[in-house]
Amino acid sequence: MTLLFDTRNLFVRALKKLLRNPILIFFSLFQPILFLVLFTQLFSKFAQVPGLFPAGVSYLEFATPGILMQNAFFSASQSGTSIVEDINSGFLQKMLVSQVSRPAILMGRLAADAFRVTIQSAIIIALAYLLGFRFGTGFAGFLLTLFVIAFFGFAWSGISLTLGMRTKSAETVFGIGAFLTFPLLFMSSALVPVSAMPGWIQDVSKVNPISFAVTAVRDMSLPNAFSLGAEVSALGVITLIAVLTMSATVYLFRKVVS
Amino acid sequence: MLARVMTDIITVNDLVEVYADGTKAVDGISFNVQEGEFFGFLGPNGAGKSTTIKILTTLLRKTSGSVSIAGYDLENNPKEIRKLIGVQSQETSVDPELTGRENMILEGNLQQMSGKELEDRVDYLIGVVGLKDAADKRAGRYSGGMKKRLDLASTLVHKPKVLFLDEPTTGLDPQSRATVWDYLEELNKKEGITIFLTTQYLEEADRLCQRLCIVDAGKIVAEGSPLGLKKEIGADAITITVQNKTGATDKTPPKAAARELLSKLPAVMDILDAEDGLTIYVKNGGLFVPELVRTFDKTDIDLVSINISTPSLDDVFLKHTGKRIRREELVKEVTTGRFGSRRR
Numbered sequence: 001m002t003l004l005f006d007t008r009n010l011f012v013r014a015l016k017k018l019l020r021n022p023i024l025i026f027f028s029l030f031q032p033i034l035f036l037v038l039f040t041q042l043f044s045k046f047a048q049v050p051g052l053f054p055a056g057v058s059y060l061e062f063a064t065p066g067i068l069m070q071n072a073f074f075s076a077s078q079s080g081t082s083i084v085e086d087i088n089s090g091f092l093q094k095m096l097v098s099q100v101s102r103p104a105i106l107m108g109r110l111a112a113d114a115f116r117v118t119i120q121s122a123i124i125i126a127l128a129y130l131l132g133f134r135f136g137t138g139f140a141g142f143l144l145t146l147f148v149i150a151f152f153g154f155a156w157s158g159i160s161l162t163l164g165m166r167t168k169s170a171e172t173v174f175g176i177g178a179f180l181t182f183p184l185l186f187m188s189s190a191l192v193p194v195s196a197m198p199g200w201i202q203d204v205s206k207v208n209p210i211s212f213a214v215t216a217v218r219d220m221s222l223p224n225a226f227s228l229g230a231e232v233s234a235l236g237v238i239t240l241i242a243v244l245t246m247s248a249t250v251y252l253f254r255k256v257v258s
Numbered sequence: 259m260l261a262r263v264m265t266d267i268i269t270v271n272d273l274v275e276v277y278a279d280g281t282k283a284v285d286g287i288s289f290n291v292q293e294g295e296f297f298g299f300l301g302p303n304g305a306g307k308s309t310t311i312k313i314l315t316t317l318l319r320k321t322s323g324s325v326s327i328a329g330y331d332l333e334n335n336p337k338e339i340r341k342l343i344g345v346q347s348q349e350t351s352v353d354p355e356l357t358g359r360e361n362m363i364l365e366g367n368l369q370q371m372s373g374k375e376l377e378d379r380v381d382y383l384i385g386v387v388g389l390k391d392a393a394d395k396r397a398g399r400y401s402g403g404m405k406k407r408l409d410l411a412s413t414l415v416h417k418p419k420v421l422f423l424d425e426p427t428t429g430l431d432p433q434s435r436a437t438v439w440d441y442l443e444e445l446n447k448k449e450g451i452t453i454f455l456t457t458q459y460l461e462e463a464d465r466l467c468q469r470l471c472i473v474d475a476g477k478i479v480a481e482g483s484p485l486g487l488k489k490e491i492g493a494d495a496i497t498i499t500v501q502n503k504t505g506a507t508d509k510t511p512p513k514a515a516a517r518e519l520l521s522k523l524p525a526v527m528d529i530l531d532a533e534d535g536l537t538i539y540v541k542n543g544g545l546f547v548p549e550l551v552r553t554f555d556k557t558d559i560d561l562v563s564i565n566i567s568t569p570s571l572d573d574v575f576l577k578h579t580g581k582r583i584r585r586e587e588l589v590k591e592v593t594t595g596r597f598g599s600r601r602r
Binding site for chain 1: 343369
């Protein structure tokens with residue numbers, strides 16, 4: 001019970017901090033929204049090139065899942081900065097001399113990050129909806145999409161948390177996050193169909209975790225594209241990443257708190 | 259078991275902390291703190307004060323030795339100990355984005371409190387530390403003194419039996435410092451909370467602590483009440499400043515010449531360099547002054563000032579370690595402390 005009570009309290013703390021810093025949400029939403037509005041206009045004609053894109057699919061429909069993953073990826077990359085802040089401000093130490101359950105410190109953080117990504121994704125989807133984006137699989141698909149995105153964000157935030165606890169520097173976490181975002185994003189199937197890429201990028205794209213997650217979301221949004229196999233393999237890949245990054249996170253966290 | 263009026267609430271035996279790089283931060287210290295006592299650790303930067311407090315508050319694992327708090331062994335029962343202690347670390351750790359009240363409620367939550375009981379306690383403590391008007395403003399907008407008071411109040415939410423304060427007034431202006439001192443004294447006297455305090459301020463240790471350990475380089479060099487420790491010196495300190503008489507022919511620096519003269523007087527027990535003069539230790543300061551004045555009568559040196567004082571804790575420190583706790587260090591000490599940074 002302590003674990004749940006503490007996780008909830010620390011979750012609420014993180015949300016309060018986030019709401020009082022709306023600029024943070026603005027910054028992480030700024031880029032996806034820019035992409036959404038600008039790219040979908042800029043590249044709308046490309047979608048009509050025969051053979052490159054799935055037939056009858058607009059660039060908006062194609063790119064929205066990719067932009068959603070970009071948002072999840074970018075937000076998750078910043079997740080480690082909050083733990084760095086707590087380490088450096090002494091707040092973590094304050095928690096550690098109290099009776100708070102240790103795992104709750106991490107779980108409250110992760111829950112808040114997942115919540116944040118979910119809300120941001122809902123905002124992006126709402127905006128895309130206004131531009132004409134529709135879910136091929138309906139409301140259930142929408143919910144499952146949010147889940148996949150939050151799960152991906154969770155898996156990826158482990159890298160950022162690990163970096164944060166290892167370096168204790170918010171700048172490093174932020175820098176590496178920003179440094180990874182673009183190459184990984186553009187070398188995935190997020191914004192461009194794999195078939196339209198040069199061979200070597202195709203190879204990268206095929207093992208790029210973002211591609212798996214994007215495919216999972218795209219299969220739920222494009223009409224008649226849903227495939228159970230793609231969903232399962234995407235969730236499998238994300239689970240694998242989550243296991244790896246969370247093991248590192250928990251390992252370092254235990255070192256930090258002991 | 260024999261009933262005792264005073265019971266030990268903290269017992270530390272042969273505590274040692276060796277860091278990974280081989281630094282011996284705490285080098286075999288032993289002491290007891292009695293229930294209800296205001297106890298202090300006085301020493302310069304790097305003496306091992308913060309390390310000791312980190313071990314006692316379950317933040318840092320000791321290398322060897324034994325610690326028990328309120329009957330609980332530190333190694334076996336850290337959870338029980340955390341219920342009983344309140345800790346204010348050197349760096350003020352309030353959440354700037356939460357209001358003062360929210361900070362306190364959160365601290366209460368961390369201490370497993372909630373509901374009306376917690377709200378009442380928070381209201382009460384906010385009143386005690388004089389933050390009523392600012393309670394619903396974000397803590398980031400508080401002044402340094404207000405943050406310290408908030409931090410202090412939040413360590414008290416769960417009614418700890420022992421309060422650990424790691425340099426609670428470092429970085430505060432004199433007025434805020436005096437306010438914090440008043441709170442601490444009241445807490446100790448009225449609520450009977452045992453307080454363990456570390457400080458490098460002599461006045462602070464002198465004013466607050468009933469008993470203290472003077473620590474240096476990881477070791478306890480003296481232990482006792484401030485008064486008792488000062489009495490041990492058994493001498494008064496006379497600090498003089500000197501200058502050459504106008505038209506003096508002797509070009510020896512006056513301080514060196516004065517030292518030479520004074521060292522020949524049998525009453526002088528010791529002579530040390532003071533900031534802009536010399537400090538002389540003699541059995542009875544008042545009676546020595548005429549002799550002191552006469553000594554300089556027929557010389558080329560003028561006595562600019564004479565200042566007699568009873569021995570201070572700095573003199574005690576000096577006697578045991580051969581050095582002073584310097585003022586410059588106090589100023590530098592305003593820390594940017596980071597968790598995990600290894601301060602000795």
